[in-house]
Amino acid sequence: MKTLWQHCHVATMASGKYSIIEDAAMVTADSLIEWIGPRSQVPSADYAQVHDLQGAWVTPGLIDCHTHTVFGGNRSGEFEQRLQGVSYAEIAAQGGGIASTVRATRAASEDELFASAEKRLRSLLRDGVTTVEIKSGYGLDLVNERKMLRVARRLGEALPVSVRATCLAAHALPPEYKDRADDYIEHICSEMLPALAAQGLVDAVDAFCEYLAFSPAQVERVFKVAQQLGLPVKLHAEQLSSLHGSSLAARYHALSADHLEFMTEADAIAMAAAGTVAVLLPGAFYFLRETQLPPMEALRKHGVKIAIASDLNPGTSPALSVRLMLNMACTLFRMTPEEALAGATQHAATALGMGDTHGSLEVGKVADFVAWQIDRPADLAYWLGGELDKRVVRHGVDVTV
Numbered sequence: 001m002k003t004l005w006q007h008c009h010v011a012t013m014a015s016g017k018y019s020i021i022e023d024a025a026m027v028t029a030d031s032l033i034e035w036i037g038p039r040s041q042v043p044s045a046d047y048a049q050v051h052d053l054q055g056a057w058v059t060p061g062l063i064d065c066h067t068h069t070v071f072g073g074n075r076s077g078e079f080e081q082r083l084q085g086v087s088y089a090e091i092a093a094q095g096g097g098i099a100s101t102v103r104a105t106r107a108a109s110e111d112e113l114f115a116s117a118e119k120r121l122r123s124l125l126r127d128g129v130t131t132v133e134i135k136s137g138y139g140l141d142l143v144n145e146r147k148m149l150r151v152a153r154r155l156g157e158a159l160p161v162s163v164r165a166t167c168l169a170a171h172a173l174p175p176e177y178k179d180r181a182d183d184y185i186e187h188i189c190s191e192m193l194p195a196l197a198a199q200g201l202v203d204a205v206d207a208f209c210e211y212l213a214f215s216p217a218q219v220e221r222v223f224k225v226a227q228q229l230g231l232p233v234k235l236h237a238e239q240l241s242s243l244h245g246s247s248l249a250a251r252y253h254a255l256s257a258d259h260l261e262f263m264t265e266a267d268a269i270a271m272a273a274a275g276t277v278a279v280l281l282p283g284a285f286y287f288l289r290e291t292q293l294p295p296m297e298a299l300r301k302h303g304v305k306i307a308i309a310s311d312l313n314p315g316t317s318p319a320l321s322v323r324l325m326l327n328m329a330c331t332l333f334r335m336t337p338e339e340a341l342a343g344a345t346q347h348a349a350t351a352l353g354m355g356d357t358h359g360s361l362e363v364g365k366v367a368d369f370v371a372w373q374i375d376r377p378a379d380l381a382y383w384l385g386g387e388l389d390k391r392v393v394r395h396g397v398d399v400t401v
């Protein structure tokens with residue numbers, strides 16, 4: 001079925017630039033973009049539907065390429081305690097922090113996890129998201145990691161959004177492996193990853209490389225198994241200290257290395273050579289009141305592609321809006337609105353291994369787009385949250401919520 005969409009301006013985001021077409025039109029055929037260009041050149045055809053977009057600015061659907069959307073409970077109580085003066089160490093000693101989310105996630109049924117994640121995901125969708133990555137990592141054993149990944153798959157079937165599921169079993173040390181991190185890594189490598197991959201639940205493999213999580217040597221063992229299973233890798237790296245996890249990720253041709261506040265120029269050079277995307281997470285930077293900025297100049301100088309994501313998680317980034325992250329990327333990291341928008345479209349798609357089919361509005365790509373009633377593309381990074389008037393189209397079908 002051919003559909004014509006017209007009376008709009010388009011920021012195609014081809015090659016990570018606005019690449020604007022004013023007074024544009026787009027032809028979709030089923031779920032794909034068949035033609036895009038100036039309205040004066042629309043091919044004449046028998047269109048099944050013609051949509052008047054009323055002067056909207058059309059962009060690719062937003063892509064949130066790093067989230068932990070599925071989890072039990074939340075940690076607003078700890079947030080309040082900390083602001084009343086209780087220290088992080090005291091909260092951890094009371095069993096708080098990531099351990100409390102692991103307990104709540106293990107205690108929740110699959111349906112309960114689905115119901116709570118669905119609400120958060122709908123909030124992202126109302127903000128123009130059409131593709132989202134969702135990580136496991138609060139189950140930390142086979143049964144509970146599988147439960148989280150199944151919820152991620154079910155969300156993609158139930159809601160109008162493409163979901164990529166990432167196994168982050170190497171997120172934290174589960175209590176039953178206290179002081180035995182190498183044994184837990186061995187369990188991930190020999191039992192968990194092969195089983196979860198065999199069930200088709202894993203699109204990529206991630207780990208948390210940090211002095212309070214897993215060492216580069218431990219991460220490398222996980223990467224080797226991912227490689228044997230034919231799965232691409234990603235890495236939480238350089239968030240709190242410099243362990244050169246991002247260079248390790250580049251050696252394994254990772255899709256992305258994420259966080260990166262403490263990365264070095266040598267890491268940036270390695271990432272650029274490998275085509276590993278830098279995923280910056282301004283929500284976590286803000287929420288932790290981090291002061292070390294990611295090295296923007298080194299990333300730009302060496303041509304590393306930069307993506308922006310919500311890192312939606314209960315501990316360090318309870319962020320329910322990707323557009324708010326675009327604003328933070330501009331205000332906190334001094335990115336331009338154009339760079340920020342590329343970071344939540346074309347470069348985010350590349351960070352998920354979907355760069356050839358998603359992330360920009362070009363002939364042959366999937367017709368996922370948003371028609372925003374805004375004055376110019378910079379409005380997307382300008383407004384601090386809120387709901388913008390818009391239509392959301394996924395796979396060529398209007399799915400506005």
Ligand code: DI6
Nearest residue numbers: 098208236284313314315316
């Ligand atoms: N980095 C983070 O900021 C989160 N995970 C990670 O690897 C923290 C997750 C949490 O505190 O629940």
Ligand code: FE
Nearest residue numbers: 066068236311
């Ligand atoms: Fe994260």
